[in-house]
Amino acid sequence: MNRLIVVSNRVSVPKAADSKGAQGGLAVALAAALREHRGIWFGWSGNETETFTGHLNMQRQHGVTTATIDLEHQDIDEYYNGYANRTLWPLFHYRVDLTEYERSFGAGYERVNQRFADSVTPLVEPDDLVWIHDYHLLPLGKFLRDRGMNNRIGLFLHIPWPPTRLFVSLPFHERLVEHMLHYDVIGFQSREWLESFNHYVEKELGGTVSDDGTVEWNGRRVVARAFPIGIDYAEFMAAAESDIAKRAFERLKSSADGKKVIIGVDRLDYSKGLVERFESYHRFLTEHPEAAKDVVLLQIAPPSREDVNTYQDIRNTLEQSAGHINGAHADVDWVPIRYVNQGYSRAELAGFYRASRVGLVTPLRDGMNLVAKEYVAAQDPEDPGVLILSRFAGAALQLAEALLVNPHSSEEVGDAINTALSMPREERIRRWQSMVQSVRDEDVIAWRDDFVTALKGPPANANPRQAAA
Numbered sequence: 001m002n003r004l005i006v007v008s009n010r011v012s013v014p015k016a017a018d019s020k021g022a023q024g025g026l027a028v029a030l031a032a033a034l035r036e037h038r039g040i041w042f043g044w045s046g047n048e049t050e051t052f053t054g055h056l057n058m059q060r061q062h063g064v065t066t067a068t069i070d071l072e073h074q075d076i077d078e079y080y081n082g083y084a085n086r087t088l089w090p091l092f093h094y095r096v097d098l099t100e101y102e103r104s105f106g107a108g109y110e111r112v113n114q115r116f117a118d119s120v121t122p123l124v125e126p127d128d129l130v131w132i133h134d135y136h137l138l139p140l141g142k143f144l145r146d147r148g149m150n151n152r153i154g155l156f157l158h159i160p161w162p163p164t165r166l167f168v169s170l171p172f173h174e175r176l177v178e179h180m181l182h183y184d185v186i187g188f189q190s191r192e193w194l195e196s197f198n199h200y201v202e203k204e205l206g207g208t209v210s211d212d213g214t215v216e217w218n219g220r221r222v223v224a225r226a227f228p229i230g231i232d233y234a235e236f237m238a239a240a241e242s243d244i245a246k247r248a249f250e251r252l253k254s255s256a257d258g259k260k261v262i263i264g265v266d267r268l269d270y271s272k273g274l275v276e277r278f279e280s281y282h283r284f285l286t287e288h289p290e291a292a293k294d295v296v297l298l299q300i301a302p303p304s305r306e307d308v309n310t311y312q313d314i315r316n317t318l319e320q321s322a323g324h325i326n327g328a329h330a331d332v333d334w335v336p337i338r339y340v341n342q343g344y345s346r347a348e349l350a351g352f353y354r355a356s357r358v359g360l361v362t363p364l365r366d367g368m369n370l371v372a373k374e375y376v377a378a379q380d381p382e383d384p385g386v387l388i389l390s391r392f393a394g395a396a397l398q399l400a401e402a403l404l405v406n407p408h409s410s411e412e413v414g415d416a417i418n419t420a421l422s423m424p425r426e427e428r429i430r431r432w433q434s435m436v437q438s439v440r441d442e443d444v445i446a447w448r449d450d451f452v453t454a455l456k457g458p459p460a461n462a463n464p465r466q467a468a469a
């Protein structure tokens with residue numbers, strides 16, 4: 001079996017499922033993928049060094065070998081906080097208004113991608129499959145080819161790909177995509193993002209896209225496909241059955257004191273639609289006062305990317321909004337929003353999800369959203385809660401039996417909250433059964449196998465017609 005070399009911005013050494021603190025969806029997904037494959041996970045340690053040395057720190061923990069490098073302050077500033085999180089993240093989430101275009105960011109982004117290429121090249125053996133992740137590393141495949149690497153190299157983008165009309169606002173957009181066309185496989189979370197990418201290649205670069213998903217440009221052939229990511233269902237269910245999860249369930253149930261809990265769990269990110277969510281809840285409280293007193297909203301929102309100004313702004317805005325809503329509606333024995341800025345383990349989250357009648361997942365735009373899938377997985381089959389899900393999350397394509405909403409419409413989301421709270425048990429069970437099947441079957445293992453199979457390419461000697469089928 002080929003070894004797998006995974007490369008991502010951040011290598012968070014996998015934690016046990018019951019460990020404290022938040023882990024992003026990518027970290028959770030990759031730990032599961034690597035545990036079963038021989039290979040190495042390479043990336044940034046998350047640490048800063050005075051001067052870049054390229055020194056590799058190799059470790060083996062929880063069944064995964066990791067190799068990490070430290071980055072200089074300027075690298076972190078221009079590449080991670082700058083181009084990745086001030087330029088690409090907002091633009092790819094359709095927020096041109098928040099997108100910052102600084103030449104130094106682009107230069108730092110390419111410099112760090114070159115450093116990644118220098119550091120990872122000596123780790124790669126001829127038969128290894130190389131799997132690169134996410135918007136931090138879009139040009140890395142080209143820089144590896146420049147170093148003579150002929151291995152199969154794939155990229156999976158965890159976030160949306162924007163429509164061409166937005167994407168062309170990025171200076172040097174052609175250069176970025178031309179670099180990407182040095183991969184063998186490019187994966188997207190959904191058909192929508194795939195179609196936007198293909199549209200760009202055809203309309204702006206003059207490439208062609210065949211019915212089988214092969215993109216051709218300037219003599220290069222790249223397979224571009226949708227590979228929707230899932231949760232590690234088996235691992236999550238084991239965490240959900242732990243004592244930690246049971247204690248978390250009891251803790252939330254007893255503190256809710258008979259009230260129905262609505263739960264939101266999101267990194268504190270403007271893409272998650274938290275301001276709009278609070279506004280929708282405010283509208284629900286105002287328009288349904290009879291239902292309101294029996295409900296409490298628990299919003300868990302661990303801080304994220306705190307060195308980026310837009311993330312500081314959203315934190316301030318949300319604190320004000322929660323204070324305003326609580327001030328307007330609270331009583332001596334009831335506060336409508338419990339707004340918590342700390343992270344919890346997935347085992348604790350599993351208990352909280354199960355204790356909640358409604359899962360409120362309303363990103364304005366989201367590549368997938370694993371929280372929606374975890375909420376479904378954690379429910380009691382005999383008395384499941386209701387998932388309210390933004391139609392603009394990648395997960396909406398698989399979880400069509402959720403109450404799908406437009407997160408920009410506080411009326412629509414407020415009404416959905418009311419509908420969810422009064423939904424009969426039979427309907428809740430019917431919707432849940434359809435959703436849990438997809439969460440269980442389309443899990444992270446299926447996602448990995450699907451991507452790795454595509455990355456391996458057609459079997460040697462396959463005739464091209466069979467390979468395309």
Ligand SMILES: O=P(O)(O)OC[C@H]1O[C@H](O[C@H]2O[C@H](CO)[C@@H](O)[C@H](O)[C@H]2O)[C@H](O)[C@@H](O)[C@@H]1O
Nearest residue numbers: 010024025026134158159229366367368369370
């Ligand atoms: O590493 P951070 O800057 O702290 O951010 C955490 C991760 O956030 C993003 O997650 C995306 O991937 C998820 C799994 O595929 C997906 O469900 C979600 O919709 C995406 O937003 C980011 O893409 C990762 O690189 C970060 O590690």
Ligand SMILES: O=c1ccn([C@@H]2O[C@H](COP(=O)(O)OP(=O)(O)O)[C@@H](O)[C@H]2O)c(=O)[nH]1
Nearest residue numbers: 022023024025026267343344346369370371
């Ligand atoms: O306090 C928290 C908040 C979130 N998460 C995990 O972080 C991931 C978030 O993934 P998602 O795809 O929803 O969004 P992302 O943060 O990757 O954009 C999920 O697995 C959550 O269980 C966590 O472990 N603790």
